[in-house]
Amino acid sequence: MLILHCPYCGIDAEETELAAGGEAHLKRATVGDSDAAFEEYLFMRENKKGVHLERWRHAYGCGKWFLAARDTATLEVYGTYPAQTQEPPQEVKDAIRAKHPGWAWKENA
């Protein structure tokens, strides 16, 4: 029963208000991309014990999708941020790296 801060409506939302949406920052592969690139997009997912970037929808609240940087083992939340971005904002990266020096996420180093 996590509590995540919705960056849109500004409230700390209980997990019962939220719908999980899997890994964040997926890069959509489509017509013209190789089978390997499409497979990567459609099926391959991070499964980290540690920092995970993930999608959540404030389904029983404002309805907006947002992203969260969360440690799957300690449940620490490094930050939540709007979904309209290709990578986490600098302050979220800083918060993660304060605990995990040298942390990197795919191409979003």
Add this chain to the structure above:
Amino acid sequence: MSTRLSTGGRLINRNKPVEFQFNGKRLKGYEGDTLASALFANDQMMVGRSFKYHRPRGVVASGAEEPNALMNLNSGGRFEPNQRATTQEVYDGLTSTSQNHWPSLEFDIGAINQLFARWLPAGFYYKMFIHPRAFWKHVYEPFIRQSAGLGQVPKEQDADVYEHFYFFCDVMVVGGGVAGLTAAMEAAKSGKKVLVVEQTAAWGGRAVVDGGLIDGESTEAWINQTLAKLADMPNVTLRDRTMASGVYDHGYVLAYERLTDHLADKSGARHRLWRIRAGQIVTATGAIERPLSFAGNDIPGVLLAAAVRDYVVNWGVSVGDRTVVVTNNDDAYRTALALKKAGLSVPAIVDAREGGAGAIGAEAEAAGIRVLKGKGIAKVKGGKRVTGVAICSQAGEGAVLEEIACECVAMSGGWSPVVHLWSHCGGKLVWDDAKVMFRPDVDKGPTGADGKPFVIAAGSANGYLGMAEGLADAAAAGRAAAGVKGEGAPSATDAAEKAVAPVWLMPQGAGPKKRMKAWLDYQNDVKVSDVMLAAQEGYESVEHTKRYTTLGMATDQGKLSNINGLAILSKSLDAPIPAVGTTTFRPPYTPISMGSIGGSARGDLFQPLRRTPMHDWHDGNGVDWEPVGHWRRGYAFVRNGEKVHDAVNREILNVRENVGLLDASTLGKIIVKGPDAGKFLDMLYTNMMSTLPIGKCRYGLMCNENGFLSDDGVVVRLNEDTWLCHTTTGGADRIHGWMEDWLQCEWWDWKVYTANITEQLAQVAVAGPKARKLLESFGGDMDLSKEAFPFMEWREGKLGEFDARIYRISFSGELSYEVAVPASQGAAFWNALLEKGQEFGVMPYGTEAMHIMRAEKGFIMIGDETDGTIIPQDLNLQWALSKKKEDYLGKRAQERSHMADPKRWKLVGVETVDGSVIPDGSHAPAPGTNANGQRNTQGRITSTYYSPTLKKGIAMALVANGPDRMGETIEFQDENGGLIKAKIVDPCFYDKDGEKQNV
């Protein structure tokens, strides 16, 4: 004989006698008694039988950790199995029966199992019931089912009500003993909002029984004063009979409050489940005493030492006149002294330690108690109750030195902190060699959203068993939880104690015969010998040993047995205890009722019911309801004397001949609007929606990114930048969410808004040859003629007095209009249609008629023809896949080689040769077998009905190379293993040229 003493019993009210029943006998107790103490007062030593060998079982503990005394309580709608007698308070009229015996508790046939105990060791069931294979279903499983289970399953609906309660606090203190009260007081002084819960009816925990002084006062006086002070503080909430059952992520706690379990008056909610968010949690949950493993330690009359003194001090009952205390630590000496003080006899304290006890040892000897040092129990004598013990050297193999007659054995193998709540959410444990216990690793508590620990263990739950050290630890915990600095704690003194000795088997050299009688898990009949056997057979992981032997898998979840069991395992594996580790602690701490979990969400409140504006009319007019998502839709409208299927056939024929009405209000309706709305819909649908002219309708398909069909429906262009997308009933919310996902997370720069207006409109399909006449009879400002309002167009205007938007679309194959009116006009519009339609023979029709008519037309249904693995090409819907578009969701996936594989099964119609109806989901066998030896198949039925229009069975099926096999006859399986011959035909069975709908 166990009996009530003439004096004593701080928790009972001797002025308030109560009468209750046990196995049909009327017994007396006092208000404040637990069922266990009241049974002791009535000399009921034996209270049940064990699970596997049906051994006689007596009460062994005095609290929530009790493994033996499980009862069926009450009857009828209040019957409840597996309730612990030690936590159930008695009241006038309580009825209880013991469990797991037949025909009676005293004489039990199943007890014969214990004669075969040698041949029923750990893993017996796994080894025995594997061969021969065929025996499992007909011999073994029925036998095991017959003998499995402790209590009975309630047969009636629960007569009680339950509720949930939400609570938020800065600090939650779990446990109302002296540590919990100290921590609560320290936290409350800071002004923070504090909640304190205590699982029993009595505050103060063990301290009152154990004695001593706090701040110069008796513990009882100190507890009462502290409790009064806390109760006066506005920021403090106190709840007794409330057990914190689990700690979850980010400070979420569930607590279980028992409101009426102790009362004869059952009005009001029975249990209340607290759903708590706590900033910090202090677990002052105390410690649980461990049994000692010696032969016969399961005979009724062998109890935990602390439980024996609880029964004397709290409830004024003695388990027996003569009690032998056996221990590896100083604490059990308190039991001997308490018994002496009550005037009872303690023939001996058997201390496994060569050096005996500290200061309290001298006190015991001064009180005239014989203390045997370095000694153990060779065996307990007795069957259904203890008659004596045989004494041996702890160091030896069990040669009997002497026998002592007694009725009660009070054993103590040391104490284990209650670390369950600490561990639920990831708190780590550390093995303390000196204290012989697992205690919380204070620097490795469960962490919250900020990455910092949110649980603090306090007092004996943190491994501080002494009063002074426990209070100091608790005060510090209270301050830490409140985030304040300070020092000091209530003052107390701890006498010098000798260290506990690790005694895991008594005597240490006990041979196989003794080990087979030394119980670890009383409820599941797991003995020292079973764990040793598991180790010998290679079960090295404690989790595997648990499952192989069932150690700790009973309703007590190993509260007494786990540490002893893993110590035996560690010895057998020759590995240190911390290397063996513990099994995982999972909520709930003790079982909570299913009713409390459901709360008020039962019956009509189980889930919300969505109603269309015409719901009430349906309800009053013979509707046969079908659940669709949270909606109820009319499956058919049954008239007097009709069967449901007759009604369906009548409704279909009436649509085909006259005119029918379908409540289509549940269909999803989503507005998509904005400068980029057309572009967006072109991505969402497989066909082109941006080019749809204003005023027209187009059928569209949606796929997911894996290429599989996800939803379908008619899309309507309302104006330059607005489209209305119809979805399936069940798909409305999902598709709206899907749209938002893409707009918010992928194409966030596209200028599009969506709105789910499903419930804003009532919609009625008016279908049949007389549909136009019926609508024209309303009058209004729309020309509904064939020429002015062609197929697949829509009009908006007045239909009589109603504000209507009419779509000329058809799912039945007939002349058909779907009319949408504001939801507020829905019921009136429906009634008007019925009234004006009388002269045209109008009838409502239900979803089953709709399904059959669409199948007659060969239209697919999402969820019938599709199952999440079907692409549009499988259903011959290539015409709906735009070739002009560069991209749409699912397009790339459909380019993959196996999606273009010509061997994919394709949609066809199927007609039985004899006119019968093929069972749904039936497969068509093909020659040969696959790699698993299973029969090959060449197709399966996706929809199948009796068609009243064609007067025969029709079906749709996915068949290998189906469209190329028109006219061929293949066979499908029927329900009895036979085969049904069926011809492959065009899926459109009715009016293929569309002459009916285009009139």
